[in-house]
Amino acid sequence: xxxxxxxxxxxxxxxxxxxxxxxxxxxxxxxxxxxxxxxxxxxxxxxxxxxxxxxxxxxxxxxxxxxxxxxxxxxxxxxxxxxxxxxxxxxxxxxxxxxxxxxxxxxxxxxxxxxxxxxxxxxxxxxxxxxxxxxxxxxxxxxxxxxxxxxxxxxxxxxxxxxxxxxxxxxxxxxxxxxxxxxxxxxxxxxxxxxxxxxxxxxxxxxxxxxxxxxxxxxxxxxxxxxxxxxxxxxxxxxxxxxxxxxxxxxxxxxxxxxxxxxxxxxxxxxxxxxxxxxxxxxxxxxxxxxxxxxxxxxxxxxxxxxxxxxxxxxxxxxxxxxxxxxxxxxxxxxxxxxxxxxxxxxxxxxxxxxxxxxxxxxxxxxxxxxxxxxxxxxxxxxxxxxxxxxxxxxxxxxxxxxxxxxxxxxxxxxxxxxxxxxxxxxxxxxxxxxxxxxxxxxxxxxxxxxxxxxxxxxxxxxxxxxxxxxxxxxxxxxxxxxxxx
Amino acid sequence: xxxxxxxxxxxxxxxxxxxxxxxxxxxxxxxxxxxxxxxxxxxxxxxxxxxxxxxxxxxxxxxxxxxxxxxxxxxxxxxxxxxxxxxxxxxxxxxxxxxxxxxxxxxxxxxxxxxxxxxxxxxxxxxxxxxxxxxxxxxxxxxxxxxxxxxxxxxxxxxxxxxxxxxxxxxxxxxxxxxxxxxxxxxxxxxxxxxxxxxxxxxxxxxxxxxxxxxxxxxxxxxxxxxxxxxxxxxxxxxxxxxxxxxxxxxxxxxxxxxxxxxxxxxxxxxxxxxxxxxxxxxxxxxxxxxxxxxxxxxxxxxxxxxxxxxxxxxxxx
Numbered sequence: 001x002x003x004x005x006x007x008x009x010x011x012x013x014x015x016x017x018x019x020x021x022x023x024x025x026x027x028x029x030x031x032x033x034x035x036x037x038x039x040x041x042x043x044x045x046x047x048x049x050x051x052x053x054x055x056x057x058x059x060x061x062x063x064x065x066x067x068x069x070x071x072x073x074x075x076x077x078x079x080x081x082x083x084x085x086x087x088x089x090x091x092x093x094x095x096x097x098x099x100x101x102x103x104x105x106x107x108x109x110x111x112x113x114x115x116x117x118x119x120x121x122x123x124x125x126x127x128x129x130x131x132x133x134x135x136x137x138x139x140x141x142x143x144x145x146x147x148x149x150x151x152x153x154x155x156x157x158x159x160x161x162x163x164x165x166x167x168x169x170x171x172x173x174x175x176x177x178x179x180x181x182x183x184x185x186x187x188x189x190x191x192x193x194x195x196x197x198x199x200x201x202x203x204x205x206x207x208x209x210x211x212x213x214x215x216x217x218x219x220x221x222x223x224x225x226x227x228x229x230x231x232x233x234x235x236x237x238x239x240x241x242x243x244x245x246x247x248x249x250x251x252x253x254x255x256x257x258x259x260x261x262x263x264x265x266x267x268x269x270x271x272x273x274x275x276x277x278x279x280x281x282x283x284x285x286x287x288x289x290x291x292x293x294x295x296x297x298x299x300x301x302x303x304x305x306x307x308x309x310x311x312x313x314x315x316x317x318x319x320x321x322x323x324x325x326x327x328x329x330x331x332x333x334x335x336x337x338x339x340x341x342x343x344x345x346x347x348x349x350x351x352x353x354x355x356x357x358x359x360x361x362x363x364x365x366x367x368x369x370x371x372x373x374x375x376x377x378x379x380x381x382x383x384x385x386x387x388x389x390x391x392x393x394x395x396x397x398x399x400x401x402x403x404x405x406x407x408x409x410x411x412x413x414x415x416x417x418x419x420x421x422x423x424x425x426x427x428x429x430x431x432x433x434x435x436x437x438x439x440x441x442x443x444x445x446x447x448x449x450x451x452x453x454x455x456x457x458x459x460x461x462x463x464x465x466x467x468x469x470x471x472x473x474x475x476x477x478x479x480x481x482x483x484x485x486x
Numbered sequence: 487x488x489x490x491x492x493x494x495x496x497x498x499x500x501x502x503x504x505x506x507x508x509x510x511x512x513x514x515x516x517x518x519x520x521x522x523x524x525x526x527x528x529x530x531x532x533x534x535x536x537x538x539x540x541x542x543x544x545x546x547x548x549x550x551x552x553x554x555x556x557x558x559x560x561x562x563x564x565x566x567x568x569x570x571x572x573x574x575x576x577x578x579x580x581x582x583x584x585x586x587x588x589x590x591x592x593x594x595x596x597x598x599x600x601x602x603x604x605x606x607x608x609x610x611x612x613x614x615x616x617x618x619x620x621x622x623x624x625x626x627x628x629x630x631x632x633x634x635x636x637x638x639x640x641x642x643x644x645x646x647x648x649x650x651x652x653x654x655x656x657x658x659x660x661x662x663x664x665x666x667x668x669x670x671x672x673x674x675x676x677x678x679x680x681x682x683x684x685x686x687x688x689x690x691x692x693x694x695x696x697x698x699x700x701x702x703x704x705x706x707x708x709x710x711x712x713x714x715x716x717x718x719x720x721x722x723x724x725x726x727x728x729x730x731x732x733x734x735x736x737x738x739x740x741x742x743x744x745x746x747x748x749x750x751x752x753x754x755x756x757x758x759x760x761x762x763x764x765x766x767x768x769x770x771x772x773x774x775x776x777x778x779x780x781x782x783x784x785x786x787x788x789x790x791x792x793x794x795x796x797x798x799x800x801x802x803x804x
Contacts, residue, residue: 061589061601227487235587247590253489254590259800271800273646274490275747 006039006046010424010433017163017421018435019084030087034484037195038082046081050426053081053187062183062241077180078477080425081191084438084459088486091202091455094157094165094442097349099451100340102153102444105172105327107343109149112326113139123342124335128359131410132332133380134173134325136288138295138308145314146218146281146448149321152211153444154178154457157350159421166351166418168439169333171382172324174285177458177478178443179245182207184480202455202483208249210445210452211283215250217447218317219280226280228252229270231260233286233302243285252283257290262306268316282307283319291322330379330413331357354416358409367414368405371398374414376405384471391417392468420468423479425461437462439470440481456481491591491646491741493748493800498587499647500793503654505581506600510631511662512574514693515540516561517624522689523557531555537564540669541572565616574627578607592651593641596634603630649737656734660727661786666693667717668779671710687713694725711772718771718778719763727782728763735760742797749797752789759785 154175378386742749
């Protein structure tokens with residue numbers, strides 16, 4: 001590269017896979033051309049580009065944690081303007097692998113809430129599945145109208161030191177973040193206009209159209225022109241930006257639970273200024289615990305009384321179906337490769353991370369002995385909560401987790417800490433690029449015609465030097481993800 | 487399938503319109519009164535007390551600032567005071583909260599404009615401009631409001647959402663103009679000084695952007711009664727009470743056509759108000775000005791709550 005190299009001095013970490021650079025000063029073969037373009041643009045006032053990107057996001061209201069206090073403080077999801085690259089061939093392979101995994105998880109859910117073959121023959125332990133916090137007995141025997149349970153999935157992938165993609169966890173309930181994928185793209189197109197035009201990057205803006213098509217495709221039988229709505233907890237919810245984004249880009253009205261009611265005929269209606277109108281498909285962005293107070297929380301003022309009844313009767317489609325949490329439980333995760341073999345008769349295409357189940361005596365003993373090396377996670381938490389990063393933990397944190405594991409072993413699993421791959425990321429204080437660890441959450445939509453994968457997905461980046469935690473609640477940010485065309 | 491407006495969203499759209507119009511009206515009132523204060527020979531309180539009365543804030547303001555009314559204090563109070571529900575900073579924040587709630591229903595441009603106004607007013611730049619260039623400060627708020635009104639027309643679908651925003655704008659406008667006239671009408675009772683009289687009525691016209699339109703309709707006739715009649719009854723002036731009420735009725739009638747279950751009581755009530763204004767005799771209007779303006783203020787307020795019961799609560803027809 002030339003002397004005006006914006007990446008001059010960038011040094012990948014010795015023990016991690018760098019997404020862009022094979023070694024200092026040498027971009028990976030598939031990215032040489034794009035790295036040169038970005039480098040040329042970056043050399044001139046990168047700090048300015050970063051500030052411009054942040055200003056755009058704030059002005060457009062691409063924010064979270066709105067109204068955390070009375071003055072309505074808002075924050076943008078921290079954004080790093082240098083995109084993460086994925087080569088065409090690599091993405092093609094990932095796409096096939098993700099579809100395989102989603103097909104198996106979908107079949108697993110139908111089986112668990114149906115005939116339970118996989119439990120009956122012991123391939124997956126019955127107690128483990130039926131004892132999962134998010135297993136819903138109310139769903140047993142219900143075949144959702146439209147035939148799909150995992151309409152929208154987000155599969156968290158990481159890359160180890162050898163460059164091998166591994167699934168870290170599955171999100172099959174209400175995976176979030178896709179709006180940032182689209183907004184991040186708008187920003188990089190403005191900030192890196194020239195590079196973007198020449199780089200030949202796969203489009204992401206098809207997502208809302210695909211989502212709207214998917215929602216229509218899973219409407220109840222016999223509804224020719226379905227009415228779809230997006231259900232949000234409300235404008236004070238931290239993910240409200242995304243909910244409104246999904247509503248306005250798909251053309252579906254954005255409703256709150258109080259806008260909906262279930263009539264005497266077990267059909268769902270929305271209150272409009274022209275009176276009640278029937279609703280056919282609900283893309284719900286509220287936890288299932290708050291969906292229907294008649295079923296889940298009798299004391300709750302939230303939710304739509306009777307909604308589960310309407311769903312079980314096949315009068316309305318819920319996206320995603322209730323009960324999916326049984327398949328993304330972190331203690332069920334180790335069995336996904338077995339599910340793929342069981343239902344599809346195929347070898348799993350995606351690697352996993354070695355997982356110790358604390359409800360197994362042998363695993364538990366190992367975990368308790370190696371807390372300082374392992375990452376411990378609560379099986380039913382997300383967002384980086386309920387987690388112990390062993391190598392960075394204090395003795396008292398470890399003692400506290402050891403106690404919790406002994407008290408409630410089913411609730412915990414542990415994994416070795418994977419050396420997550422890194423991407424060059426702007427370090428404002430250093431005034432240059434530094435390696436920061438990333439993961440990738442691709443989004444998979446499944447309608448009547450099977451799965452479709454959004455090219456790329458959300459790249460989350462641990463902005464704190466040395467950190468392995470990419471969650472926005474823990475100092476993480478995001479990057480645009482460029483899947484290069486072949 | 488297109489869906490009629492969700493009732494709750496309809497309420498937010500209506501209030502979005504109301505708050506933007508309110509911010510505009512407050513900024514106009516403060517800016518014009520400031521200029522008027524500069525020209526006035528009498529005590530400053532004579533100019534500013536009516537403003538505090540017009541905003542309905544007389545009691546809380548006096549409690550906070552006893553003694554003579556001071557212009558700078560009134561401006562700060564009506565611009566920045568977090569305790570005052572009508573302060574500009576709170577009005578703009580309320581407008582933006584409603585815009586956030588209807589983010590999926592308006593347009594990107596409408597959201598961006600209101601968000602930009604809020605970020606500016608709530609941040610250091612707004613304070614700085616207020617301290618350095620007061621006129622520019624108010625003017626900026628007025629221009630943002632006008633930008634927003636233009637953007638609703640030029641970037642939103644011309645469907646129910648637009649009618650709901652404008653129903654809010656127009657009902658708020660009718661009430662604000664009525665208050666602006668009434669407060670000066672009060673202040674002038676018993677004043678014999680013709681020069682002061684004319685000056686104040688010209689100021690009222692300026693508050694309503696009506697100075698030049700009035701001059702074209704009634705050249706050289708800027709008396710109190712003529713100005714009042716113009717702002718009350720001129721059918722071609724977009725900030726007259728008659729215009730605002732007529733257009734508000736037209737919007738509501740489109741939203742709730744005959745035969746739809748919700749909103750019919752509101753339509754009937756607004757139609758009655760419209761008919762009553764249309765039937766006003768200009769001479770009688772000048773004589774009973776205060777009673778007429780009070781009726782307009784009361785009716786626009788009553789319509790606000792009736793619309794909730796009748797339309798926005800979503801209970802009618804359910």
